[in-house]
Amino acid sequence: MNKKFLLLGGLLLLKVHLFAQVTFPRNGVYDQRSRMYAFTNATLHTDYQTTLEKATLLIKDGLIEAAGANLQVPNGYVKVDLQGNHIYPGLIDLHTFYSMPEVPKPAPKNGPQMESAKKGPYSWNQSIRPETNASEQYKLNAKEAEEMRSLGFGTVLSHIPDGIARGSATLITLHEGLENEATLKQKAAAWYSFNKGSSTQDYPTSLMGAIALLRQTYLDADWYKKGGSAKEQNLSLEAFNQLQNLPQFFEVSDKLNVLRADKLGDEFGIQYIIKGAGDEYQRIAEIKATNASLVIPVNFPNALTVDDPQDVVMIPIADMKHWELAPANPAALAKAGITFSLTSSGLKDKKDFWNNVRKAIQYGLPDNEALKALTYTPAHLIKADNQLGSLKKGMLANFIITSDNLFSEQNTIYENWVQGYKYVVNQLPVTDIRGVYDLRVGGQTGMKLLVSGKAGNPEFAVQAGKDTLKVKATRSASNLLTLAYSPDKKSKKGENRLSGWIEDKTLKGEGITAEGTPVKWVATYSEAFKQAIPAKKDSAAKADVASLGKVTYPFNAFGVDTKLSAENIIIKNAMVWTNEKEGKLDNTDVLIQNGKIAKVGKNLSLAGARTIDGTGKHLTAGIIDEHSHIGISNGVNEMAQAVTAEVRIGDVVNSEDINIYRQLAGGVVASQLLHGSANPIGGQSALIKLKWGASPEEMKIPNADGYIKFALGENVKQANWGEAYGIRFPQTRMGVEQVFMDAFTRAKEYEQAMKAYNSSKNKIGTPPRRDLELEALVEILNNKRFITCHSYVQSEINMLLHVADSMGFKVNTFTHILEGYKVADKMKAHGVGGSTFSDWWAYKMEVQDAIPYNAALMHKVGVTTAINSDDAEMGRRLNQEAGKTVKYGGVSEEEALKMVTLNPAKLLHLDNRMGSIKPGKDADIVLWSDHPLSIYARAEKTFVDGILYYDLERDIKLREELKAERNRIVRKMMDAKNGGAAAESPALKKTQIWHCEDIGGIEE
Structure with missing residues (x-):
C-alpha cells in the first residue's frame, strides 16, 4: 500500500462530524470534505451467502456506493489495497444495555408496599414502564463502544433492563460521534420480561403474577385506546399502545419461559422475538412450534471442579449435561430451521465471545448460519435490513476487515468501519509476509x-x-x-x-x-504460507458430536431420550380393584387399547398386544391428588393482594420437576396444582396428568373444568408474618368474610355492566374495562369455575357457606377441612366435598381439634371425601394415607382406596374418565406388587393415558444409566480442566418444594 494514501487516509479520518450534524454549531474551523474510499483486492462477503474474490468495495460519506468484482475506481477515492484480506458486514447485537444507566437495586423496605411509589399519571404498578425511552438516557460510553467494536460489532440494540414492560429500545451504531449521529432508530423495539426489576412494589411476587400483570396490561391498553382515555389519563398505557407497531422483544430465563412468553403473545396476536437463555435445545420441538425468532447467547457454562466425589453427588445431572450440550444449542436451532441471532449478552468476559462462537461451529453450527445470525437475521428482525446486515449500494458503510475467514482461530480483526469511520482494532499489516x-x-x-x-x-x-x-x-x-x-x-x-x-x-x-x-x-x-509452526486447532475441526450425551425428556434425572408413547397392553390375572359396582375381581385381565381401558374380563386377547403378567399383583385406578403444589415454577402464592383471582397456575406448570417422576413411582397419575393460601381469593388451579417428559401444555387435562383456590384462617390474615405485615387487609377472620362479600358484589356489578354493553345494538360509549380478576369470580357465579377452599376451623367453614348462599354460588371442595367432622351435615346439605389429611394435627393453633377420624366421619355422613397430600413427599404414599382411614374409623378397604382415586376424580369433575377401571375410561392405572393400601406395596407400573410412564424394571436400568452418565461427564470435565479449560466450583442448589404458605419466587 502506498504510504501517501495512508497519510491522506489518516487526515481524512480526523474526528470530524459531517453533514449529519450540521444542526450542531462548532466553535472554529472544521473539515467537512467527503469521505470516499475504495477497498480493492479483497475477499468480499457481501452477505452471509455471497462471497466475491478480488473484489472492490466503494464507500462515500458513510454509505456504500458499490460492491463487486472488476469495479472501476472513480477519481477522488482513496485506494486501500487489502491484498486478499476479507471484508464482512458489521455485526449486530440485539440484546445490549450499551451506554445505558445502571438499573438500581430495589431499596430495602420496612414492610409491604401495596401501591406504586412513582409520581405522576403512570401505571398502577411500578414494573410496567413502557414510557421509558432508552434513546433519552443513551450517553456515549467510549470504553463499551471500543470493547464491542473489537469483537466486530458495529450496531447494537440497547434498552434499559428494568421491569416487566421495559419501554422502547434504541438502535445505535458504535460510532463515537455525537449521540444524534449514532442513533439509527430512536424507538426501534419494545422490550418485555417476567422480571419486575427495580420495582419496590410487592405485586407481583410470583411468575404467574408477572404473567397476569402483563396480560391485564394488554387488556387495559386496549380499553384505553377504545375510549378509556376519556375516563383517566395514563401515560403508561398511552406509551404502551404507541409501541405496539414496533418489533416486540421478550427476555426470558429458560426454555419453559420461551413457551410461556410465546403463549402470552398468542393471546393478543403478537409474535415476540424472544431472547432466550441458551437451553432451547432441551425443548426444540415445542420451541419450533412457537414460530418465534430467538436471540441466543453464547455464554456457555464452564466445567465444574469435580475432584471431590462428595461435591459431585450434589451437582444436578441437568447442570452436568447442560455443560456438555450447551455449545450445540445454536446448531440444534439451525438444524430445526428456527430463526435466531447471536448475542454477546451474558458473557462474564466479552473476550470469550469468539472462542464460544467457534465452539458452536465445532459443535455443528455451519459458518454461513453463524454469519447470518450475526448480520442478516438481526438486521431483519429489527427492520433495518435496508441499512445493515449486508454490503449493498445505499446501505450504511458498516463493515469489518479481517485477515482470514471470520470464524477461523487464525483470524485477526484489523479494522471496524462504522458509518464510514475507521476504528483500528489491530494494525492492518502493509504486507502479509507469511x-x-x-x-x-x-x-x-x-x-x-x-x-x-x-x-x-x-x-x-x-x-x-x-x-x-x-x-x-x-x-x-x-x-x-x-x-x-x-x-x-x-x-x-x-x-x-x-x-x-x-x-x-x-x-x-x-x-x-x-x-x-x-x-x-x-x-x-x-x-507459499503453510502452517509450519503447530497452531491451535482451528474451528473448522468439528467436535465429536456423536460422543455427546443425548437430550432427554425432561432434561433431568430419569428422563428418556425418546418420548414415551402408548401401546396396546393386556395385564393378565391380576386382582382388579374396579371402584365400580363389580368391586374387586380376582384373576382378571384388563386390556389397554389406544390409551383407554378397552375391556375388563377373563382370558382377554388382542393380536399384537404386549402381555404383562399380573399374577399375585393388584391393579387399581391411578391415584389422584386433589391438593398438590408440585410442578409449579417460581412461586405458589401471589400474596400481595387479598384477591388475586387473575393469576393462573396453568401459566407456570413446570414439566421438569423431579417430583412428577417420584409421584409416578407412588402410583399418582394426576394432580390439581393449587395456588397457595396467602390470600382469601387466590389463583386459578391447573389440572394435570403426570406425563413425565411431556411439555407443560401436554400435561394439562384437556377440557377439564376450571378451579380456583380460596383460603381461610391464619395464613390469610397473615397471623404469623410479623408486625411489618399489618398493612394488607384483611387482618382478622371477620375481615376475610368482608373480602368475599365485597369481591362478589363487585363481580355481580361487573357482569351486569358487561351484559348491558354487549347487549346494546350500537355499543355507544366506552366499553367496560375487562377485569380478569372479576371475570374469574363471574365464572364462579355462573357455575363455570369451582372453588377449592383451604379451611380448618368450624366457624370459618360456616361463614363461607353463608357467604356462598347469600351471593348465589357453591363451594365445590373444602380442603384440609380438619374440623369437617363438626360440620359434615352442613357440607352434605350444601353439596360440598371434603379433601383432608389422614392424621395431621397440632402443627398450628387452628388444628388443635383435628382428629384422625375426620375422613371416616365425613364419609359416613355422605360427604364425598378424599385424602390429599399438600406435600411433595406425602404425595407418593397417598395409598398408605388412605389406608389409615381403615384403622381410624373402620372405612372399608374399597372405600378407602376410592378416597385417593374415584373420590378426588369426582371432586375434580373427572370421574367420567378417571378414578375407576371401567371400559371407555382413560387408561390411568397402577399395577401394585401387594395390597394397594399396604405399606409394603410398591407401584411396579404406572400408566397414564395408556403410556407406561413409570416402570420399576426400567427405573432400575435408568439408575444404572444415570450413574454411568454422571461418571462419564465427570471424566470429561476433569479432562477439560486438565486441558486448560476454565472450571469453577459447583454451587449448592436447593430444589424449591412449595407448600401452601410459601411466598416468593418471582424471576430474578
Missing part, C-alpha cells in the same frame, strides 16, 4: 525462516538442520522487523539479533551474531 524463506545470515546458508500464525501477528521460527529454533520477533506498522534466536538448541552463548525491513516479501537488514560479529542477512521468499 511463508517459507531461504535465510542467509552472514556466510551461513542452508537455513529456512518459517513465518506462520496470523497475518496481523505472525509467528517466526528458524530451521537450521534438524533444529527448529523459536524466534522472538517484533514488527512495526512501518514494516521494520527485529528477530532474535539462539544459534542452536544447545547454545548458551547468547542470541543472534537481526534487524531490518520488509520489501516485496524479501526480508533483509543487519545484525549481530551470538559471538558479537556484525553481519548482513537476507530472507528470500520461496514457498
Whole structure:
C-alpha cells in the first residue's frame, strides 16, 4: 500500500462530524470534505451467502456506493489495497444495555408496599414502564463502544433492563460521534420480561403474577385506546399502545419461559422475538412450534471442579449435561430451521465471545448460519435490513476487515468501519509476509525462516538442520522487523539479533551474531504460507458430536431420550380393584387399547398386544391428588393482594420437576396444582396428568373444568408474618368474610355492566374495562369455575357457606377441612366435598381439634371425601394415607382406596374418565406388587393415558444409566480442566418444594 494514501487516509479520518450534524454549531474551523474510499483486492462477503474474490468495495460519506468484482475506481477515492484480506458486514447485537444507566437495586423496605411509589399519571404498578425511552438516557460510553467494536460489532440494540414492560429500545451504531449521529432508530423495539426489576412494589411476587400483570396490561391498553382515555389519563398505557407497531422483544430465563412468553403473545396476536437463555435445545420441538425468532447467547457454562466425589453427588445431572450440550444449542436451532441471532449478552468476559462462537461451529453450527445470525437475521428482525446486515449500494458503510475467514482461530480483526469511520482494532499489516524463506545470515546458508500464525501477528521460527529454533520477533506498522534466536538448541552463548525491513516479501537488514560479529542477512521468499509452526486447532475441526450425551425428556434425572408413547397392553390375572359396582375381581385381565381401558374380563386377547403378567399383583385406578403444589415454577402464592383471582397456575406448570417422576413411582397419575393460601381469593388451579417428559401444555387435562383456590384462617390474615405485615387487609377472620362479600358484589356489578354493553345494538360509549380478576369470580357465579377452599376451623367453614348462599354460588371442595367432622351435615346439605389429611394435627393453633377420624366421619355422613397430600413427599404414599382411614374409623378397604382415586376424580369433575377401571375410561392405572393400601406395596407400573410412564424394571436400568452418565461427564470435565479449560466450583442448589404458605419466587 502506498504510504501517501495512508497519510491522506489518516487526515481524512480526523474526528470530524459531517453533514449529519450540521444542526450542531462548532466553535472554529472544521473539515467537512467527503469521505470516499475504495477497498480493492479483497475477499468480499457481501452477505452471509455471497462471497466475491478480488473484489472492490466503494464507500462515500458513510454509505456504500458499490460492491463487486472488476469495479472501476472513480477519481477522488482513496485506494486501500487489502491484498486478499476479507471484508464482512458489521455485526449486530440485539440484546445490549450499551451506554445505558445502571438499573438500581430495589431499596430495602420496612414492610409491604401495596401501591406504586412513582409520581405522576403512570401505571398502577411500578414494573410496567413502557414510557421509558432508552434513546433519552443513551450517553456515549467510549470504553463499551471500543470493547464491542473489537469483537466486530458495529450496531447494537440497547434498552434499559428494568421491569416487566421495559419501554422502547434504541438502535445505535458504535460510532463515537455525537449521540444524534449514532442513533439509527430512536424507538426501534419494545422490550418485555417476567422480571419486575427495580420495582419496590410487592405485586407481583410470583411468575404467574408477572404473567397476569402483563396480560391485564394488554387488556387495559386496549380499553384505553377504545375510549378509556376519556375516563383517566395514563401515560403508561398511552406509551404502551404507541409501541405496539414496533418489533416486540421478550427476555426470558429458560426454555419453559420461551413457551410461556410465546403463549402470552398468542393471546393478543403478537409474535415476540424472544431472547432466550441458551437451553432451547432441551425443548426444540415445542420451541419450533412457537414460530418465534430467538436471540441466543453464547455464554456457555464452564466445567465444574469435580475432584471431590462428595461435591459431585450434589451437582444436578441437568447442570452436568447442560455443560456438555450447551455449545450445540445454536446448531440444534439451525438444524430445526428456527430463526435466531447471536448475542454477546451474558458473557462474564466479552473476550470469550469468539472462542464460544467457534465452539458452536465445532459443535455443528455451519459458518454461513453463524454469519447470518450475526448480520442478516438481526438486521431483519429489527427492520433495518435496508441499512445493515449486508454490503449493498445505499446501505450504511458498516463493515469489518479481517485477515482470514471470520470464524477461523487464525483470524485477526484489523479494522471496524462504522458509518464510514475507521476504528483500528489491530494494525492492518502493509504486507502479509507469511511463508517459507531461504535465510542467509552472514556466510551461513542452508537455513529456512518459517513465518506462520496470523497475518496481523505472525509467528517466526528458524530451521537450521534438524533444529527448529523459536524466534522472538517484533514488527512495526512501518514494516521494520527485529528477530532474535539462539544459534542452536544447545547454545548458551547468547542470541543472534537481526534487524531490518520488509520489501516485496524479501526480508533483509543487519545484525549481530551470538559471538558479537556484525553481519548482513537476507530472507528470500520461496514457498507459499503453510502452517509450519503447530497452531491451535482451528474451528473448522468439528467436535465429536456423536460422543455427546443425548437430550432427554425432561432434561433431568430419569428422563428418556425418546418420548414415551402408548401401546396396546393386556395385564393378565391380576386382582382388579374396579371402584365400580363389580368391586374387586380376582384373576382378571384388563386390556389397554389406544390409551383407554378397552375391556375388563377373563382370558382377554388382542393380536399384537404386549402381555404383562399380573399374577399375585393388584391393579387399581391411578391415584389422584386433589391438593398438590408440585410442578409449579417460581412461586405458589401471589400474596400481595387479598384477591388475586387473575393469576393462573396453568401459566407456570413446570414439566421438569423431579417430583412428577417420584409421584409416578407412588402410583399418582394426576394432580390439581393449587395456588397457595396467602390470600382469601387466590389463583386459578391447573389440572394435570403426570406425563413425565411431556411439555407443560401436554400435561394439562384437556377440557377439564376450571378451579380456583380460596383460603381461610391464619395464613390469610397473615397471623404469623410479623408486625411489618399489618398493612394488607384483611387482618382478622371477620375481615376475610368482608373480602368475599365485597369481591362478589363487585363481580355481580361487573357482569351486569358487561351484559348491558354487549347487549346494546350500537355499543355507544366506552366499553367496560375487562377485569380478569372479576371475570374469574363471574365464572364462579355462573357455575363455570369451582372453588377449592383451604379451611380448618368450624366457624370459618360456616361463614363461607353463608357467604356462598347469600351471593348465589357453591363451594365445590373444602380442603384440609380438619374440623369437617363438626360440620359434615352442613357440607352434605350444601353439596360440598371434603379433601383432608389422614392424621395431621397440632402443627398450628387452628388444628388443635383435628382428629384422625375426620375422613371416616365425613364419609359416613355422605360427604364425598378424599385424602390429599399438600406435600411433595406425602404425595407418593397417598395409598398408605388412605389406608389409615381403615384403622381410624373402620372405612372399608374399597372405600378407602376410592378416597385417593374415584373420590378426588369426582371432586375434580373427572370421574367420567378417571378414578375407576371401567371400559371407555382413560387408561390411568397402577399395577401394585401387594395390597394397594399396604405399606409394603410398591407401584411396579404406572400408566397414564395408556403410556407406561413409570416402570420399576426400567427405573432400575435408568439408575444404572444415570450413574454411568454422571461418571462419564465427570471424566470429561476433569479432562477439560486438565486441558486448560476454565472450571469453577459447583454451587449448592436447593430444589424449591412449595407448600401452601410459601411466598416468593418471582424471576430474578
